[in-house]
Amino acid sequence: MAERDIAMAAEIWIVDDDRGVRFVLAEALRDAGLTVREFGDAAGTRAALADARPALLVTDVRMPGEDGLDLLRELQAQDIGPVIVMSAYTDVATTAAAYRAGAVDYLAKPFDLDKAVTAIQRALASVALPAMAGADAVVQNHALLGDSAPMREVFRLIGRVAASDLNVLITGETGTGKELVARALHEESARRDKPFVALNTAAIPSELLESELFGHEAGAFTGATRRAAGRFEQAEGGTLFLDEIGDMPLALQTRLLRVLAGGEFYRVGGRELIRCNVRIVAATHQDLAARVAAGLFRADLMHRLDVVRIELPPLRRRRSDIPLLAQHFLAATAQQLKLPPKRFSRAALKLVAQGEFPGNVRELENLCRRLVVIAPGAEILPSDLGSAAGAPAGGEWTDALREWAVAALQHGEEDIHARAREALDQTLLQAALQANEGHRQHAAQALGVGRNTLTRKLGASRTRKR
Numbered sequence: 001m002a003e004r005d006i007a008m009a010a011e012i013w014i015v016d017d018d019r020g021v022r023f024v025l026a027e028a029l030r031d032a033g034l035t036v037r038e039f040g041d042a043a044g045t046r047a048a049l050a051d052a053r054p055a056l057l058v059t060d061v062r063m064p065g066e067d068g069l070d071l072l073r074e075l076q077a078q079d080i081g082p083v084i085v086m087s088a089y090t091d092v093a094t095t096a097a098a099y100r101a102g103a104v105d106y107l108a109k110p111f112d113l114d115k116a117v118t119a120i121q122r123a124l125a126s127v128a129l130p131a132m133a134g135a136d137a138v139v140q141n142h143a144l145l146g147d148s149a150p151m152r153e154v155f156r157l158i159g160r161v162a163a164s165d166l167n168v169l170i171t172g173e174t175g176t177g178k179e180l181v182a183r184a185l186h187e188e189s190a191r192r193d194k195p196f197v198a199l200n201t202a203a204i205p206s207e208l209l210e211s212e213l214f215g216h217e218a219g220a221f222t223g224a225t226r227r228a229a230g231r232f233e234q235a236e237g238g239t240l241f242l243d244e245i246g247d248m249p250l251a252l253q254t255r256l257l258r259v260l261a262g263g264e265f266y267r268v269g270g271r272e273l274i275r276c277n278v279r280i281v282a283a284t285h286q287d288l289a290a291r292v293a294a295g296l297f298r299a300d301l302m303h304r305l306d307v308v309r310i311e312l313p314p315l316r317r318r319r320s321d322i323p324l325l326a327q328h329f330l331a332a333t334a335q336q337l338k339l340p341p342k343r344f345s346r347a348a349l350k351l352v353a354q355g356e357f358p359g360n361v362r363e364l365e366n367l368c369r370r371l372v373v374i375a376p377g378a379e380i381l382p383s384d385l386g387s388a389a390g391a392p393a394g395g396e397w398t399d400a401l402r403e404w405a406v407a408a409l410q411h412g413e414e415d416i417h418a419r420a421r422e423a424l425d426q427t428l429l430q431a432a433l434q435a436n437e438g439h440r441q442h443a444a445q446a447l448g449v450g451r452n453t454l455t456r457k458l459g460a461s462r463t464r465k466r
Contacts, residue, residue, distance in 0.1 A: 011055050012056050012120060013058070014036060015045050015059040015071065021109070023090075040414045044322060049080070051421065057075065058085075059072060068385075072102055072103060082124075083103050084123060087106075088110075092159065094096070104123050107119065113244075144184055145321065150318050151321060158185055161164045161310075163190060166308050168308045168310060169307075169309045170182060171285070172311060174362070176315070176361060186241075194237035195236070196241065196242065197235035197241065209252055214270065215267040216230075216268035217267050236277060239279045246285075247286075248297075250298070253298045257298060259276065288302045315360045315364065317359045322352060325365075326367075330342055330368045330371065333368060337373070339372055340378065343380065344379070345381050347382050352385065404420075
């Protein structure tokens with residue numbers, strides 16, 4: 001039966017205490033040819049279940065009285081569904097709890113109406129996904145934070161795949177938090193009570209990496225005085241996180257592929273075949289497909305690892321999350337180091353949010369850790385950021401520029417960027433002309449600009465001085 005035909009015969013129940021959300025979603029579904037029934041709370045929904053059953057139910061998570069997850073669990077127990085959960089709370093724990101309780105999809109508020117309608121039609125047209133295991137598991141508090149659209153999608157993926165045993169490949173720039181994602185996948189899975197073992201394959205010399213992964217027998221090599229278990233044995237029943245997998249030597253890639261294919265291996269120097277039950281989560285900041293093309297990574301291993309991919313966005317693509325992250329790191333560091341708590345002034349937090357942070361979340365966290373120790377007062381001011389950020393490339397002149405910019409911002413001055421750029425241009429032009437005895441073409445070549453550009457800037461400067 002076609003998607004449209006199923007939709008025509010289906011009755012969709014929407015449960016949300018927000019009347020506006022119910023109305024907008026219900027109208028969009030009716031426009032798509034669906035029959036819709038609305039409820040303001042779980043109690044009204046439960047009463048209606050005595051006489052009718054929905055083809056699909058869409059419920060909010062947090063409502064007055066009983067929440068949507070309790071309702072979801074009850075529906076699952078009665079084999080009523082499928083159920084789609086919607087919520088403005090898109091952290092890992094909430095998303096994963098919804099999937100564990102049996103949700104087939106998760107809509108993060110505010111959602112795109114067209115995508116919501118498509119998700120509902122897809123759920124109606126297909127068999128509901130199996131309920132996630134461990135519905136009564138304790139919800140963990142994760143260090144992953146963010147409310148931006150890219151992070152909401154990350155949380156949604158974690159929630160969907162955590163309870164499966166599928167291998168996951170986490171990609172993203174250095175410092176984006178790939179190990180945090182791996183830990184969240186473990187903590188929200190049925191393996192949560194078993195070990196989580198992490199190994200940075202780029203940090204171990206290639207001649208020792210095989211022993212680190214698979215262990216060794218006594219006498220296997222010089223210095224091996226006793227048997228040692230490798231990371232696979234240590235992670236038995238749990239999750240093995242292999243960071244920077246793209247740097248693994250080709251010979252080790254072959255051994256790893258055999259383990260993934262057969263679930264068994266030998267220790268270095270050993271003859272005993274060891275079977276293992278380990279979920280693999282791998283991570284890399286490199287383009288594995290490009291390394292495969294260059295002959296540096298096995299294509300078959302990449303396909304074994306890349307069953308599900310979670311791409312972590314760099315901090316520049318989730319800039320709206322910076323204030324939340326910065327305040328969290330500030331509070332967490334003060335608590336960890338047992339120091340008095342500190343807070344950002346509004347101006348300082350605004351400056352932090354405008355930072356580039358090429359080292360991503362890790363760089364932001366390190367900045368906040370330094371501020372907790374270095375900043376003299378309980379409130380962190382813009383002037384505190386310079387000393388905590390470390391000496392930038394360029395030396396003393398950038399220090400002076402920073403001090404001027406901080407003072408100008410504190411005094412509410414306008415056109416700061418334009419004024420600073422004009423001063424920089426004029427300083428460079430004058431220095432270049434002086435160094436080249438007034439010869440404009442040579443000065444322009446030294447600066448790496450065209451002669452016309454230099455002439456135009458000099459002309460503009462003279463016009464302003466008149």
